[in-house]
Amino acid sequence: xxxxxxxxxxxxxxxxxxxxxxxxxxxxxxxxxxxxxxxxxxxxxxxxxxxxxxxxxxxxxxxxxxxxxxxxxxxxxxxxxxxxxxxxxxxxxxxxxxxxxxxxxxxxxxxxxxxxxxxxxxxxxxxxxxxxxxxxxxxxxxxxxxxxxxxxxxxxxxxxxxxxxxxxxxxxxxxxxxxxxxxxxxxxxxxxxxxxxxxxxxxxxxxxxxxxxxxxxxxxxxxxxxxxxxxxxxxxxxxxxxxxxxxxxxxxxxxxxxxxxxxxxxxxxxxxxxxxxxxxxxxxx
Numbered sequence: 001x002x003x004x005x006x007x008x009x010x011x012x013x014x015x016x017x018x019x020x021x022x023x024x025x026x027x028x029x030x031x032x033x034x035x036x037x038x039x040x041x042x043x044x045x046x047x048x049x050x051x052x053x054x055x056x057x058x059x060x061x062x063x064x065x066x067x068x069x070x071x072x073x074x075x076x077x078x079x080x081x082x083x084x085x086x087x088x089x090x091x092x093x094x095x096x097x098x099x100x101x102x103x104x105x106x107x108x109x110x111x112x113x114x115x116x117x118x119x120x121x122x123x124x125x126x127x128x129x130x131x132x133x134x135x136x137x138x139x140x141x142x143x144x145x146x147x148x149x150x151x152x153x154x155x156x157x158x159x160x161x162x163x164x165x166x167x168x169x170x171x172x173x174x175x176x177x178x179x180x181x182x183x184x185x186x187x188x189x190x191x192x193x194x195x196x197x198x199x200x201x202x203x204x205x206x207x208x209x210x211x212x213x214x215x216x217x218x219x220x221x222x223x224x225x226x227x228x229x230x231x232x233x234x235x236x237x238x239x240x241x242x243x244x245x246x247x248x249x250x251x252x253x254x255x256x257x258x259x260x261x262x263x264x265x266x267x268x269x270x271x272x273x274x275x276x277x278x279x280x281x282x283x284x285x
Contacts, residue, residue, distance in 0.1 A: 006041055006049040009088050010034045013079055023159070025141040025193040033075040036060075046088045053080065053093045061100075070100045107212075107252075109219040114209045121207035125189055126199060128177040132156075133213065135170035137220035137238045140213050144193040147186050151178060160239035168237060221249040222256070 004012075013034070017027050040059065041052040053076060060069045073094070080092040110118075118130055129143060138146075142158045150157035154175055155167050184190050191199065197213060204211035217238070224234050235246040 004046050004088055006038055006044055006046050009046045009083055010038060010079070012086075013082050016082065021163070023141065023145060025144060028193070029071075030075050030079075033072055034079060036072070037076060046083060050080070050089055050093045057094075066100070073097075073100055107215055107218040109222040109256075110209075110211065110215050114211065115219070117207045117209050118203060118211060122203055124177075125181060125191070126203050128174070128181055129189065129196065129200070130216065131174045131177055132170050133216035134220055135174040136168045137217050137224075137234075138168065138170075139217065139239075140196055141193050142239075144187070144189060144191070144196055146188045148183060148188055149186075151175070151188070158239070161241075164239060164241075166236065166239055218249065218252070221246075222253050225250060225253045 010031075014027060014031050017030060022030075037049075037052075037056050040056045041049045044052075057069070057073055057076065060072045064072075077092065077094040077097075077099075080089065080094055083089045084092050115130070115134065119127055122130060132138065132143060133140075136156065136158075138158060139160070142160055145159055146156060154172070155169050158166050158168055160166060178188060181188065189196060200211075200213050221234060221238065224237070225231075231243065231246055231250055234249065235243050238246065238249075240246045
């Protein structure tokens with residue numbers, strides 16, 4: 001049985017993720033998640049910590065959003081798989097457990113007015129980020145890792161989840177704003193992932209627009225479909241491994257389109273407004 005402490009093995013695991021080239025943002029998220037497990041389990045050995053895995057996940061299920069709980073499950077299961085592989089423990093306590101089901105969160109697309117309000121209140125790098133996200137559907141982590149040498153001929157080379165790469169053409173406006181930024185380091189945006197999120201959250205308050213950066217990704221998908229784009233092309237552009245994931249955006253777009261059609265062609269409103277004010281509820285309100 002291993003005498004290594006949980007803290008020791010977490011440290012080795014983080015070094016392993018860095019050694020195999022996992023993105024810095026991924027390493028930061030995993031480190032934060034495993035730190036929560038370390039606080040929950042306490043200063044124990046890795047073999048003792050195994051017994052705390054299921055109680056910890058039950059605690060997470062009660063105290064955080066479902067998708068956060070799903071992320072904790074995935075990260076802890078991967079950590080224990082590493083621990084088995086390198087001989088710290090004999091078996092993964094989560095090996096036979098099914099991954100919890102994600103909650104489908106419908107994110108509303110931004111309106112033209114909201115986008116322009118954000119743009120007007122933004123500084124130079126925030127403006128470039130907003131237009132790039134809107135024109136490409138990139139994730140914030142992908143934007144944070146974007147390098148100057150990956151901008152070429154109106155295209156950007158994006159490093160997505162699972163070390164996958166894809167080319168995007170975010171448009172002339174976005175490229176022009178990017179090239180106006182000062183080149184102070186290898187990455188286009190001189191801020192880390194979390195700092196970009198914090199900066200955009202402050203921008204939302206300053207512009208008085210209820211906003212999170214993921215809405216720009218959703219807005220890109222919504223408007224791409226609205227313009228007649230194909231779901232297969234959208235899936236490629238957004239870096240989805242499966243069409244099922246892209247279908248979430250398609251369903252949201254179709255739902256909004258159906259509601260708009262219902263408002264415009266509602267037979268009840270058409271009938272009662274046509275027969276006169278005495279039947280029109282709005283008139284008697």
